[in-house]
Amino acid sequence: MKNWSDLIFSDSISFDKKARQVFEYQFENNPVYHRYCEALNNVGGNHLCHSELVSESPAQNSNSEEILKRIQDDMWSIPLLPINAFKDAEVTAHPDNEHELVFKSSGTLDMRRSIHRVYDSELYEESLLKGFRHFYNLNQSVIWGYTPGYAENPHSSLIYMIQKLIAQDGSGLSQFLPLDEPLDKSAIKEVRENGKQLILFGAAFGLLDLLEMKGIALPSNSIVIETGGMKTHRREISRDELHRRLSKGFGLDSTRIHSEYGMAELLSQAYATGGSWFRTVPWMQVSIRNPDNPFEEQPPHTEGVIGIIDLANIHSCSFLLTGDKGMMDKKGRFQVIGRWNPKDLRGCNFLIEED
Amino acid sequence: MNDIESRMDTLLEATGNWLSNDNHYLMDAIDRTVQEGYFSFRDVKYALTAIKKSINQTALEDWAGQANLSDQASAKEQNVLCLHAGNIPLVGFQDALATLLSGAHYTGKISRKDPYLLPTFLNEVKKTALWTDRDVQWTHRLDDLEDMRHDAVIFAGSESSVSGVKHAIQKFNLAKRDARYLIRTAHFSLAYVDRKDERTMRDLVEAIFRYGGKGCRSVAIVVAPFSLDSIKCELTDYIESFWLKNPQHSKPGPKLKQQFAYNKGIERCQAWLDNFLLQAGGLELDQDFVCYWVQGDESTTAELTGRYQGQFQSIYIAHPDVDIPGFEERTEFLSDAQQPPISWKPDGVDTLEWLCSSNWF
Numbered sequence: 001m002k003n004w005s006d007l008i009f010s011d012s013i014s015f016d017k018k019a020r021q022v023f024e025y026q027f028e029n030n031p032v033y034h035r036y037c038e039a040l041n042n043v044g045g046n047h048l049c050h051s052e053l054v055s056e057s058p059a060q061n062s063n064s065e066e067i068l069k070r071i072q073d074d075m076w077s078i079p080l081l082p083i084n085a086f087k088d089a090e091v092t093a094h095p096d097n098e099h100e101l102v103f104k105s106s107g108t109l110d111m112r113r114s115i116h117r118v119y120d121s122e123l124y125e126e127s128l129l130k131g132f133r134h135f136y137n138l139n140q141s142v143i144w145g146y147t148p149g150y151a152e153n154p155h156s157s158l159i160y161m162i163q164k165l166i167a168q169d170g171s172g173l174s175q176f177l178p179l180d181e182p183l184d185k186s187a188i189k190e191v192r193e194n195g196k197q198l199i200l201f202g203a204a205f206g207l208l209d210l211l212e213m214k215g216i217a218l219p220s221n222s223i224v225i226e227t228g229g230m231k232t233h234r235r236e237i238s239r240d241e242l243h244r245r246l247s248k249g250f251g252l253d254s255t256r257i258h259s260e261y262g263m264a265e266l267l268s269q270a271y272a273t274g275g276s277w278f279r280t281v282p283w284m285q286v287s288i289r290n291p292d293n294p295f296e297e298q299p300p301h302t303e304g305v306i307g308i309i310d311l312a313n314i315h316s317c318s319f320l321l322t323g324d325k326g327m328m329d330k331k332g333r334f335q336v337i338g339r340w341n342p343k344d345l346r347g348c349n350f351l352i353e354e355d
Numbered sequence: 356m357n358d359i360e361s362r363m364d365t366l367l368e369a370t371g372n373w374l375s376n377d378n379h380y381l382m383d384a385i386d387r388t389v390q391e392g393y394f395s396f397r398d399v400k401y402a403l404t405a406i407k408k409s410i411n412q413t414a415l416e417d418w419a420g421q422a423n424l425s426d427q428a429s430a431k432e433q434n435v436l437c438l439h440a441g442n443i444p445l446v447g448f449q450d451a452l453a454t455l456l457s458g459a460h461y462t463g464k465i466s467r468k469d470p471y472l473l474p475t476f477l478n479e480v481k482k483t484a485l486w487t488d489r490d491v492q493w494t495h496r497l498d499d500l501e502d503m504r505h506d507a508v509i510f511a512g513s514e515s516s517v518s519g520v521k522h523a524i525q526k527f528n529l530a531k532r533d534a535r536y537l538i539r540t541a542h543f544s545l546a547y548v549d550r551k552d553e554r555t556m557r558d559l560v561e562a563i564f565r566y567g568g569k570g571c572r573s574v575a576i577v578v579a580p581f582s583l584d585s586i587k588c589e590l591t592d593y594i595e596s597f598w599l600k601n602p603q604h605s606k607p608g609p610k611l612k613q614q615f616a617y618n619k620g621i622e623r624c625q626a627w628l629d630n631f632l633l634q635a636g637g638l639e640l641d642q643d644f645v646c647y648w649v650q651g652d653e654s655t656t657a658e659l660t661g662r663y664q665g666q667f668q669s670i671y672i673a674h675p676d677v678d679i680p681g682f683e684e685r686t687e688f689l690s691d692a693q694q695p696p697i698s699w700k701p702d703g704v705d706t707l708e709w710l711c712s713s714n715w716f
Contacts, residue, residue: 036620043612043627082617088637089621293609341515 005123008283008311009130011205015285015311016075022311022318023071023078024153027064031318037079039304041067046193076287080294080307080321086114086265088109101159103264115266116157127312128161129168131281135271136199138165142191143174146202146210147227148177157264158227162201165277171196179206182214191219200250201260203229204242208249217251223248225258225271231338232263239276250293261336266318267312270334277333283311283330288328291340294321300330358426361413362456365485368626373479374407380478393469394444395604398566401693402444402472418698422708426458430507430710431458436500436529438510438520439473441466443566447473450509450706453665455480455491457710459507463493470495480698490622501527504534507710511539511571511701514665521622539702541639541668543575546689547632548673551586555689556675562671562692563646566630567605571668571701572692575640576647577599578656583635587626595626603630605642614645620689640666641674659682668701 002025007018025035025038041063059191071078085091092099099117101124107113118124132138145162152158166174173191177183191198191235198218202210204226218224222245230237237245243257250256255274270278270286280286288304290296298304305325368418371383381403384638389396394488418424439447451581452471454461465473478491480486494500506670510532517538524530548559562574579586607630614632615676618625624635631644638647638659649655657680660670671689687695698705 033619035622039616039619040612043615079616081620082613084639085621086618088623127688291610294613295609 004120004314005126007344008123009126009315015282017177018283018311019075019078019285019309019318020071022314024068025067025314026317027071028091030091030317031095032085032089032091033081033099033319036081036085037067037080038063040079076297077295078309079321080289080309080319081317082324083114083263083265084319087112087319090115090117092117092119093315093317101160103160104155104156105264106156114264116316118267121124123312123314124157124160124162127267127281127283128164128269131269132165134281135273135279137197138168140195140197141174141199142169142171142194142196144198144200145176146179146200146206147176148179153286155264157195157267158260158329160271161262180213180232183210183216183218185216188216189294200224203227204237205229205232205235207246208237208242211245211249215249215251220252221257221259222252223249223256225260227260227337259336263322265313265316266308266310268310276335277329278336279333285309286326286328286332286334288334289321300328303327303337306334306336358431358458359419359429359456359647360423361485362458363419364649365478365483366452366455367410367412367415369479369483370406370410370476372482373476373677374403378475378479381475382471384475387471388444388469389635393441393471393603394566397601398473398604401565401601405694406445406448406697408694410452411421413696418707419456422705423609424707424711424712425519428492428711429458430454433457433459433506433710434460434462435507435509435710436462436464436503436524438464438497438506438508438661439466439469440511441468441470444469444568445472445476449699449701451477452697453706454509455486457505457707459710460490461492462503462505464497465493466668467495482589487525490572492560497529498527500529503529504531505529505537506531509706511536514540537704537706539571539704541702542571542618543667544572544669544671544692544694545578545660545663545667546574546671546673547575547653547677547679548579548689549652549677551581551589552674555670556590556593557597558673558689558692560590560597562604562689564594564597564713565601565693567603568631568644568646570693572695573648574651574671574692576659576663576667577639577650577666578649578659580650580652582624582650583626584624587624591626591631594631607642608661610642611644613641651714653677653679660685674679 007013020044025037027037040347084251097119099119100121101118102120103116105114121225143162143165145166147159147162150163152157158318171194174196186189207224207226226242230239230242243254247254258274260269261278268281268284270280286296287307289307290298291305303325306322306324308322310317325337326334327337328334372378385399387418388394388399435446437450443634451461451463474493477491481488494514508524509519546562548555566573611632615625615627618634623637633646633648635648660667660682670679670686671692672686673689676683
């Protein structure tokens with residue numbers, strides 16, 4: 001098997017070149033993605049009730065060649081697979097093999113959850129560690145996770161990530177914090193005395209609940225990384241308000257409140273390191289797509305659906321259209337504005353935009 | 356003759372004049388509507404025919420009775436603002452008629468997506484001795500109405516658009532502080548189809564595909580004991596036959612092709628109809644021109660109806676013997692999907708009754 005890690009994390013190969021190779025591999029090996037790309041290329045060729053015959057048509061080979069050629073000519077025409085595919089099918093380039101890890105999206109009992117079968121756990125580990133080091137000095141950090149532990153949540157990609165970050169720290173100071181207990185002043189003091197930087201991970205309302213138990217000032221060089229979850233079935237808060245409250249509650253400058261953007265379906269993360277603009281790791285790219293035409297990119301500062309190319313997803317699907325609403329600036333940074341909710345478009349709507 | 360009878364007679368007369376074959380104002384409005392691409396001639400004709408069929412003396416009397424309209428319980432002297440949608444031809448007609456019948460003064464914000472048709476009816480109303488320029492007013496721009504403070508506001512919108520609409524009403528000072536709001540959020544309908552006979556199939560096709568499926572009475576979810584796969588070829592014959600007579604006016608964007616490809620990717624059964632898609636399951640309800648097929652029975656229908664409470668408009672059944680447990684009061688016949696009686700209740704609320712209820716302040 002090809003050593004994908006060398007390609008994906010290479011500094012000397014351009015992103016475009018990597019993406020083309022990854023596309024070719026996934027187009028050949030991922031049956032869901034293959035069928036999706038083939039069908040996109042041949043929608044007009046179907047007739048009413050005979051549409052199911054399309055993939056068996058003799059035109060299939062020439063269709064594949066046409067697709068591969070087009071992608072060679074134009075990397076940006078690589079189709080993005082709607083991320084719901086992880087709920088509706090097994091999205092993998094190794095359909096006949098065992099997978100080392102299974103990540104599931106969070107969700108309530110009646111919600112269908114995304115399932116990401118991770119064929120190569122080492123590659124995820126490499127991605128998350130390299131990605132974190134791209135933004136932070138991991139060797140000088142103590143990682144605290146105010147989240148449930150890995151043992152209780154073996155299918156959470158976020159908790160797996162935090163666990164791996166914790167495991168990197170030989171000092172023994174990094175840890176999952178006990179839930180429903182306020183921060184321990186002496187533990188904070190110990191981090192300070194060791195000359196390390198404290199990085200505290202937590203979901204939006206988890207961190208707010210922690211503050212509610214007992215507001216406590218963290219050392220001024222600490223960083224709090226919220227991992228999203230601003231909207232639950234009970235509570236909702238804007239990112240700005242969340243950051244304001246975290247900054248005040250932990251006694252930190254607002255630039256010390258960061259955000260992480262990741263999900264079970266992705267093996268790479270983006271970080272906003274002060275402010276609301278996220279940046280990606282070098283093997284990940286984001287584009288903002290026109291919600292009415294996902295094949296088209298939105299101009300800077302125009303809202304749309306977030307599309308992601310995550311090359312670390314080599315063994316599942318790297319080319320994904322999320323269900324998140326976002327916006328990009330001219331520098332390639334992006335904001336996550338919330339969930340894209342087009343459900344209300346259909347029917348007898350009076351649209352105020354008319355005016 | 357009391358006030359109500361007088362209003363009823365006058366509205367019947369105005370409607371009769373409006374729909375008469377020699378009303379060249381209406382003919383011009385239809386021409387412009389079609390020429391300028393708002394709706395197809397077939398769809399406009401269908402909407403007008405449905406209104407014509409639904410309005411007569413008995414229908415209006417029944418409606419007034421159902422709404423407990425009386426000289427004591429009316430909206431006389433109240434100012435009512437109707438923000439009309441424009442997704443299908445004349446979708447705001449019932450609100451305008453209910454307002455006038457209630458005795459209130461009518462102010463309409465006519466949709467720019469259906470700009471010509473409703474004003475021709477309102478002009479006929481204004482020609483009568485009962486309603487003056489002051490009683491019946493309309494515009495295509497909300498800011499034209501600035502500082503006209505109304506007692507009640509009626510509009511249909513998505514849940515997410517409600518705050519925006521209320522903000523605009525506040526911005527232009529269009530409602531009194533204690534104004535009442537009738538806000539409708541239902542945006543699709545559901546059909547339980549337990550048989551495959553020709554009549555039912557034709558009614559189903561009409562219910563799904565009329566107006567390109569864009570009405571809130573249009574069927575977006577079909578529940579049937581048989582699978583889409585087992586019926587799609589038969590059904591597409593009926594669809595082709597419908598489209599031969601009623602070519603679909605509005606066309607989907609590229610997103611529909613993506614949905615088709617997605618369904619292929621995950622091996623979901625579907626029927627690609629060029630401008631429309633039928634698919635088995637996957638009820639995302641996130642785009643136009645998609646109808647979802649769910650294999651199930653009456654209890655499945657009830658379960659789905661419960662799940663989409665607040666979003667669904669009507670539940671249709673093909674035969675009076677069919678019961679949807681818990682929703683007996685909300686069921687209608689499939690054949691009425693696009694031709695509702697004038698007294699039908701959008702979002703389960705009788706507009707006339709709401710206007711005439713004594714709870715004004």
